[in-house]
Amino acid sequence: MFKTLGVSVAPMELNPRDIVPEFWYNIIPDLPRPLPPPRDPPGADFSRIDLLRDIMPQEVLRQQFTVERFVKIPEEVRDRYLNIGRPTPLLRARKLEEKLRTPARIYFKYEGATPTGSHKINAAIPQAYYAQAEGISAVTTETGAGQWGTAVALAASMFGLKSSVFMVRVSYEQKPMRKTIMNLYGADVYASPTNFTEAGKRALSRDPNHPGSLGIAMSEAVEYALKQRWKYLVGSVLDVVLLYQSVIGLETSTQLEAVGEEPDVLIGCVGGGSNFGGFAFPFLGHGTKARLIAVGPAEVPKFSSGKYEYDYPDEAGLLPMIKMLTLGREYVPPPIYAGGLRYHGVAPSLSLLMQEGRVEWREYEEPEIFEAAKLFSETQGIVPAPESAHAVKAVVDEAMRAKRDGERRTIAFNLSGHGLLDLSNYESMMKRFKS
Amino acid sequence: MRKLVVYDTLGFPTPQDFLKFSEGLKGAGCDIYEVGLPPKYAKYDGPVIRRSHQTVSKFGDLSGSLKEAVEVSKVPVVVLTYLEEHLDRLREFLKSLRESKVEGVLFPDLLIDFPDQLEAVVSKVRSEGLKNVIFTAPSVPDSIIKRSGEITDMFLYYGVRPTTGIPIPVDVGALIRRVRNMVRSDLIVGFGLSSESDLRSALRAGADGVAVGTALITELEGRGVTGGLALVRKYREILDGA
C-alpha cells in the first residue's frame, strides 16, 4: 500500500489525484503495545459506550472500532478533499533556513491552505458525509478557538445539514470574526456555558461568569445532540479522527519522496493530538527512523504534569473513559493565555507512544511561541495559527541544534493552520510581551 | 468442527439453576464452558453481565459451585476473571482453580493493562497445571496478536467489540480477516456476538468458533434454564449449518 502511494516522479509531474491518498491509515495495528480501549467507569449508572450509538454517526462509530490498517476513503469524500484544494502544499522554508543560518532543510505541510484555514476540515468532511448518508438532519459540536467549529459549519453546509456550535465563552468574546464565518456557512453559534444544557447550567451555577472550557463545551454539544436526536461530530482525540487526519502525513510522505527527501525529524503541535497524529503516524507506518516531537504550551502542561490514566474526554463524563495523558476533565486553562491548545488530554495512541518514548515532547511558554510566530511571519510571510507557532518554535530549536552539530538534517513540520483570524491573540501578545 | 463457547456467571441465575444449566450444556452442543467470577470492576462488561454479577453477589461464597459445575458439565471449563484482582495472590488463586479441576483461565485485562507481564503470567498459569486462553482485541497490534497466537494454550480469544453485550456497530468480517492469517491457533470470536448475521460473518471470515454470553444471560433471566439451553442448541445449529 505505502509503496503504491509513494509515486516517485518529479514534483512537476505529480497530479493532485496521485497525491491525495485513496485510503486512510490507522496506526493501531502498528503500535508497540496494545491500546487500552474506551471503557465504562466502575459502578456506572449508565453505559457510556452504549450511549455512543446515539451520539455519533453509525459509520463513524463503526470506523472507530473496526480497526484495520487501511480504510478506503469514499469517492465522494475524496472528491471533496480535492475540491477544497487537497493535497495541501508541502513547502520548503528557505528564507527561515537562511535567517537561522542552519544547514538543516526545513519543510512544512501547509494545512492553513484549506478554505477554513486549518487541518480540521479533513475530519469534518467524512463525518458530515456519513451523517448525511444516514439521514441525519443536523449536527452539533464544540469549538475552542473556532477552527473546528468553522470546519464543521462548512462540512455541514456541503452536505445540506444544519449545525450548532458550542463555542468556549472566552473565545466567543475575543473572536467575533470566527463566529461570523460560522454564521456565514449557516451554523448557529452559542457561547458555552449556555443555560440550555444541564452541563452548562452546572457550570454557570458554580460561576455565572464562567469563561468556559473545551471539556464543558464538549459536554454541552453531546447533551444537546442527544436531546435533539441530532449527531455529534468529534474534532480530535478519538482514534477515528486521527485516522481521517492521516491524509496529511500520507500526502507529505508522497511529496517528500517526490523531491528525494527522507525526514530526520517530524514536528507537530498538540491540542487533542489530531494534526500531530495525522501528520506523523503514517511515517511510523513506513517504519521511519525519524525523531518525532510533539509540542504543547507550558501554560497547559499536560506533557510535563499530566497523568497517564483513564479519564473522561468531556467535563460532564457523558463519553466513555479513555486512557490518556490528562490534566483532569475539569481543567480550566489560564484565561489570559492566548496560545491555543487548551484541551486537557492527549489522544490515546499519541499518549501511548509518548509513554513508550517513541514520541518526544516539548513545552514552550507564550513569549517563546510569539517570537517564533513573528520570525516565521517575517521570513516566510505566512502568519501561523498560535497553535502551529508551538511547532515553529520547536523547528527553530531543532534547526539551531543541527547547526551546532553541523549536520544537514531534514526537518518536516505540520503548519496546522494560519493565524489570520487569530490576530487578536497576537495583539494581546504584542501588548504583553513588547520588549 | 466449529467450537461453541458458552459463558455464564458463576451461580447465575441461582446456584441451583446454574448447576442445572451447566449439566445440560454438553447435550445442547457446547464445547467449552466459560465461567465468570464476579470482579470488583468488570472493565469490559456491559450492563447485562454486570447485573448478573450483582445478582450472584447475594448468594455468598460460591467456590463450591465452581467445582460442582466442572463435574456436571463434562466439558472443559475456562474461568474468566480480571487479573487486576488476583495479581497479589496469583499462585494461590491458580491453585484453587486447579483444585476445582478447572482446565484453563482467561484474563481479559492481561494484555491490555499488564502487557509487560504476558510471558510471566502465561508460564505461571502453566506451572500451576492450568491452560492459558489469551484474550486479544482489535486494539492489540499485529505483532502482539501473532505472539499471543503462539503462546496461548487452548485457543485465542478475540473480542470484536469494546464491551460485552453492547451492539456497537463493527464490521466483524473485516476485523477477523485482519487477524485470521496471523495466528495458527484456534480463533474464537466473542463480545457482543449474538445476532445470527454476526455469527455467520464471523464464521465466514475464518473464525474457528464463537463465544456467547450476554444473550444467554438475558435468556436465563427471562426464560430460565430451559430457555438458556434452547438458545445454546440454536447456536449449535448455526455453527453446524453455516
Ligand SMILES: Cc1ncc(COP(=O)(O)O)c(C=O)c1O
Ligand atoms: C490550527 C490548529 N492547530 C492545532 C490544533 C490542535 O488540535 P489537534 O491537536 O487536534 O490538531 C487546533 C485546535 O483547535 C488548531 O485550531
